[in-house]
Each structure stands twice: as C-alpha cells, then as structure tokens.
Amino acid sequence: MPVKPDELWGVLDENPEAVVYAGGTDLLVKLRSQHAKPACLICLERLDDFKGITTEGDEIFIGALTTHREMVGDPIVVRDLRLMATATKSLGSPPVRNMGTLAGNIVTASPAGDTLAPLYVLNAQLEIRSRSATRRAPIESFILGPGKVDLNHGEIVSRIIVSKSPKFGVHHYEKVGRRDSLACAVVSMAALVNVTDDNIISKIRLAWGSVGPTIMRFRSVESFLEGKALSIKGLSEAVRLVKESVHPIDDLRASSSYRREVAGRLLLRLIGYTPCI
Numbered sequence: 049m050p051v052k053p054d055e056l057w058g059v060l061d062e063n064p065e066a067v068v069y070a071g072g073t074d075l076l077v078k079l080r081s082q083h084a085k086p087a088c089l090i091c092l093e094r095l096d097d098f099k100g101i102t103t104e105g106d107e108i109f110i111g112a113l114t115t116h117r118e119m120v121g122d123p124i125v126v127r128d129l130r131l132m133a134t135a136t137k138s139l140g141s142p143p144v145r146n147m148g149t150l151a152g153n154i155v156t157a158s159p160a161g162d163t164l165a166p167l168y169v170l171n172a173q174l175e176i177r178s179r180s181a182t183r184r185a186p187i188e189s190f191i192l193g194p195g196k197v198d199l200n201h202g203e204i205v206s207r208i209i210v211s212k213s214p215k216f217g218v219h220h221y222e223k224v225g226r227r228d229s230l231a232c233a234v235v236s237m238a239a240l241v242n243v244t245d246d247n248i249i250s251k252i253r254l255a256w257g258s259v260g261p262t263i264m265r266f267r268s269v270e271s272f273l274e275g276k277a278l279s280i281k282g283l284s285e286a287v288r289l290v291k292e293s294v295h296p297i298d299d300l301r302a303s304s305s306y307r308r309e310v311a312g313r314l315l316l317r318l319i320g321y322t323p324c325i
C-alpha cells in the first residue's frame with residue numbers, strides 16, 4: 049500500500065491495468081456484485097499527502113481522501129461550505145461516511161451522488177496529479193457521464209478546490225429518496241442564493257441530481273430568476289422551465305414523470321429561507 053506519492057506513481061507505472069480505490073464503498077461493492085476482478089487494486093488510504101482541509105487566500109483545498117465524516121465536522125466546511133456539510137450528512141450511514149471519500153463520490157460519477165450537485169453550484173475545480181504533471185479541471189467538464197470521468201491511467205484526483213467568493217446567504221441542499229437514510233436520491237437539488245432586503249433574487253446557482261445522465265445546471269433558469277421575487281409568484285414560471293429542461297429516466301426507484309414534477313417543485317423550498325452570512 050503506497051504511503052508517499054512517489055511510491056504510488058511507481059506502482060501505477062508497474063501496473064498499467066491497476067485500479068485505485070480509497071474507502072472502497074463503491075468500488076468493492078461493484079467488484080463483488082459484478083464479479084469483475086481488476087488485475088491489480090491500489091489502495092490510496094495511507095497517502096497522507098492527499099488528506100486534510102486547508103484554506104489559502106480565497107480558496108479552500110479539500111484533500112481527495114477526506115472522508116465524509118471528516119467533511120461534516122470540519123470547521124472550515126461548517127463555516128464556509130454549509131452546503132457541502134448538509135449534503136454530506138445525508139450521504140449513506142455512519143459506517144459509509146467513515147470510509148467513503150469525497151474524491152470517491154466524484155469519480156463514481158453517479159447522477160445521484162450527494163456531493164456532486166453542491167460541487168457544481170460551488171463551481172468546484174479538481175486538482176489532478178500524475179507523476180509528471182498537475183492539472184485543474186472544472187467538475188462540470190471532468191464528469192462525462194454516468195461512471196465516466198476525464199481521468200487517464202496514472203492520474204488521480206488529489207484535491208478539490210472551491211472558491212470562497214462570491215458569498216451566498218442561502219445554502220440549500222435537499223434530497224428526495226424513498227426514505228431518509230441509506231437511500232439514493234430519487235431527485236436532489238442544490239442551491240446558492242443571494243436575496244436583497246426586499247426579497248429579490250440578486251444571484252442564484254442551481255443544480256439537480258438524478259434527473260439526467262449527469263448533474264444538471266440550467267443557466268437559462270438561473271438568469272431568468274435573477275431580478276425576480278423569492279416568492280411563489282416569482283418562482284412559478286421557473287418551476288415550469290425546470291420541468292421542461294430535465295431529462296429523467298424511469299427506473300426501479302421512480303418514474304420519469306415523478307422525477308420531473310419533483311425537480312420543479314424542489315425550487316419552491318427556497319421560499320421563506322432566512323439568509324445567513
């Protein structure tokens with residue numbers, strides 16, 4: 049098990065078929081159920097260089113191997129990334145949050161992944177490292193489809209980077225599932241909103257989970273809402289636009305028409321929010 053990045057690059061070079069894992073809460077379950085056996089598995093768990101949450105200037109750096117439990121309790125996350133704290137609390141169960149990591153949730157690239165919609169509205173960037181290079185990619189271009197990401201062999205996600213500005217008064221994440229805990233999102237929505245003293249939306253970012261092949265953000269809905277009142281009247285036309293824009297599928301957990309309806313109506317939850325800065 050590599051402990052230092054140089055050891056990791058070495059094992060990756062020697063094993064071109066190798067697959068990395070962190071908490072194993074997605075990968076090991078898949079390996080068992082699909083009876084697939086990669087030629088070599090590399091555990092990242094002991095690489096301390098890719099752990100911890102720090103802040104520098106206007107940016108927050110979250111180590112790829114940060115577990116969900118560490119995220120929920122971290123003072124920087126609690127103060128500056130309330131949205132992430134809320135979403136992460138809704139993920140899985142205590143044992144899953146103890147083992148599962150932020151990068152694991154991202155690279156799994158499930159449209160139901162609980163940290164993803166928040167990371168989309170936060171315009172998060174991923175730092176991707178290999179032996180010879182470090183690059184940054186916006187999360188929206190990194191995730192290509194269900195289970196598909198822009199990552200080459202020899203590269204790993206090393207950090208997740210989020211800017212502290214602009215600041216938003218309202219941080220909202222809601223997940224609709226078949227039950228409150230240990231359930232995948234049937235539909236989820238993350239929102240960051242600023243509202244003026246007279247209740248007008250001055251800035252809004254919105255993203256939905258489980259209503260398409262990847263997390264969906266509709267810039268047209270965001271621009272439509274800016275300048276409108278945060279009220280039923282102000283939001284009702286946007287509810288219609290969202291229902292027209294999403295591309296949900298029917299599956300065991302819900303029908304596409306139910307998902308479409310819920311995706312629109314989740315917007316109405318923003319009414320009555322008290323902003324806190």
Ligand SMILES: Cc1cc2nc3c(=O)[nH]c(=O)nc-3n(C[C@H](O)[C@H](O)[C@H](O)COP(=O)(O)OP(=O)(O)OC[C@H]3O[C@@H](n4cnc5c(N)ncnc54)[C@H](O)[C@@H]3O)c2cc1C
Pocket residue numbers: 067068069070071072073074075076077092112113138139140141144147148149150151152153154155156160161162163203204205206230231232233
């Ligand atoms: C019972 C149960 C309940 C769950 N509930 C939820 C839930 O409610 N919401 C939710 O979103 N998820 C849920 N999950 C899924 C899972 O727990 C999360 O997606 C978790 O964040 C995965 O992290 P991990 O470290 O365990 O990933 P792993 O299983 O270790 O890895 C997952 C994928 O990411 C890759 N990977 C991991 N780390 C890196 C890295 N640093 N760089 C490059 N690639 C990397 C691996 O190669 C693999 O493809 C649940 C899982 C279980 C078993």
